[in-house]
Amino acid sequence: MNKNRKLKENKIKGQIEETIVEETEIVGGGNVTEVTEITETTAEAVDITAAEAEAERNALAESIDEGDYLLKVEHLKKYFPLATDFFGRPTSFVRAVDDVTFGVKAGQTVGIVGESGCGKTTMGRTVLRLHSVTGGKVIFDGHDIGSMSASQLRKIRPQIQMIFQDPYSSLSPRLRVGDIIGEAVAEHGIVPKEQLKDYVLSIMNKCGLQTHYYERYPHEFSGGQRQRICIARALALKPKLVICDEPVSALDVSIQAQIINLLKSLQKNDGIAYIFISHDLSVVEHISDEVGVMYLGSMVEYGNKKDIFANPMHPYTQALFSAVPVPDPDVKNKRIILKGDIPSPANPPSGCKFHTRCNKCMEICKTETPVFKEYAPGHRVACHLYEQNNLSGITHE
Ligand SMILES: Nc1ncnc2c1ncn2[C@@H]1O[C@H](COP(=O)(O)OP(=O)(O)OP(=O)(O)O)[C@@H](O)[C@H]1O
Ligand code: SF4
Numbered sequence: 489m490n491k492n493r494k495l496k497e498n499k500i501k502g503q504i505e506e507t508i509v510e511e512t513e514i515v516g517g518g519n520v521t522e523v524t525e526i527t528e529t530t531a532e533a534v535d536i537t538a539a540e541a542e543a544e545r546n547a548l549a550e551s552i553d554e555g556d557y558l559l560k561v562e563h564l565k566k567y568f569p570l571a572t573d574f575f576g577r578p579t580s581f582v583r584a585v586d587d588v589t590f591g592v593k594a595g596q597t598v599g600i601v602g603e604s605g606c607g608k609t610t611m612g613r614t615v616l617r618l619h620s621v622t623g624g625k626v627i628f629d630g631h632d633i634g635s636m637s638a639s640q641l642r643k644i645r646p647q648i649q650m651i652f653q654d655p656y657s658s659l660s661p662r663l664r665v666g667d668i669i670g671e672a673v674a675e676h677g678i679v680p681k682e683q684l685k686d687y688v689l690s691i692m693n694k695c696g697l698q699t700h701y702y703e704r705y706p707h708e709f710s711g712g713q714r715q716r717i718c719i720a721r722a723l724a725l726k727p728k729l730v731i732c733d734e735p736v737s738a739l740d741v742s743i744q745a746q747i748i749n750l751l752k753s754l755q756k757n758d759g760i761a762y763i764f765i766s767h768d769l770s771v772v773e774h775i776s777d778e779v780g781v782m783y784l785g786s787m788v789e790y791g792n793k794k795d796i797f798a799n800p801m802h803p804y805t806q807a808l809f810s811a812v813p814v815p816d817p818d819v820k821n822k823r824i825i826l827k828g829d830i831p832s833p834a835n836p837p838s839g840c841k842f843h844t845r846c847n848k849c850m851e852i853c854k855t856e857t858p859v860f861k862e863y864a865p866g867h868r869v870a871c872h873l874y875e876q877n878n879l880s881g882i883t884h885e
């Protein structure tokens with residue numbers, strides 16, 4: 489089956505031109521509310537037969553259906569066209585997100601880690617439908633985000649917000665803080681008009697922003713305060729899920745702690761779920777309930793934070809975590825140095841995408857894609873090492 493899968497993986501069929509309606513709203517309660525129609529060429533990747541796909545979907549759905557999930561991401565793909573033929577049809581793609589499956593429960597935090605360029609931001613933006621969905625499903629609160637019309641999307645958008653790494657560039661320099669936070673609140677009718685100012689002031693207060701900041705402009709604030717404004721703007725829309733894309737990596741360590749604590753306290757009070765994207769594994773360990781590890785567009789390991797940090801199973805996760813400093817000087821961490829650079833997502837390696845850098849690579853890894861399987865309750869890994877037949881005879885490269 490895996491050989492078939494591999495063959496079909498290389499075959500991109502049914503490239504379709506579809507007109508999708510995408511809102512140019514800057515998520516996080518941004519100031520542009522105009523809805524535009526854009527034509528985007530989408531590649532529909534048919535990498536496995538319909539029956540196999542259905543079987544795999546069901547197998548994975550079983551494991552993530554058990555809980556009550558606010559968000560379910562199933563086999564999500566986002567390919568960007570790289571080159572087109574004479575007729576403007578795409579001939580090659582950047583496989584930025586290439587089969588990602590996980591779920592987020594209400595009030596929980598899922599941390600997403602992985603090297604630069606592995607598709608974390610694209611995954612977050614595709615969940616929000618800021619990018620069209622190439623393949624797979626995004627189910628939020630029972631709604632299929634990928635197939636929603638523009639007006640349906642507009643209704644659901646307040647419930648999913650995004651906070652970006654650079655708070656300055658996501659804040660309009662011409663708007664006062666009160667207007668930045670209040671604009672989308674008014675747009676979506678979150679509170680009656682006459683209560684708007686009081687509501688915005690209460691949200692500012694919740695986010696540690698003094699009320700007299702209401703009249704001030706973003707350039708008058710520090711990076712940490714600007715990130716608080718972004719958080720207040722997102723929170724004002726009463727979201728159920730906030731996607732935090734490297735929200736603290738541009739801030740000083742002391743300010744990072746304040747922002748993380750703010751996010752945690754908001755979660756405790758309002759039951760918000762987070763997808764927390766970060767390079768900083770110690771921050772991810774601190775804030776997450778579950779952790780997903782991405783490599784070259786794919787989820788390679790996913791599970792409870794404690795399991796993932798105490799018992800990383802995938803060789804990539806093991807290498808990534810071996811770089812985290814251990815506070816105890818008596819404990820020597822054996823660092824695993826990854827050889828080579830991360831391959832291009834436009835031309836990923838065959839079989840296991842990590843095989844070109846893996847210190848446990850076997851022959852099978854070079855040709856057959858490992859299935860993302862559950863090996864312990866809630867702990868899923870895509871690696872041939874754990875498949876029954878491969879438990880013996882590992883030939884290190
Ligand atoms: N709009 C786009 N068009 C074409 N390629 C894109 C686009 N956006 C992202 N990519 C490509 O998709 C891949 C994943 O990018 P993405 O920004 O999602 O990675 P990331 O994991 O968030 O990286 P970082 O940690 O540096 O933020 C990269 O190879 C990137 O060049
Ligand atoms: S499938 Fe093979 S190459 Fe990939 S991570 Fe596992 S052992 Fe390494």
Ligand SMILES: [Mg+2]
Binds near residue numbers: 608609610733
């Ligand atoms: Mg990113």
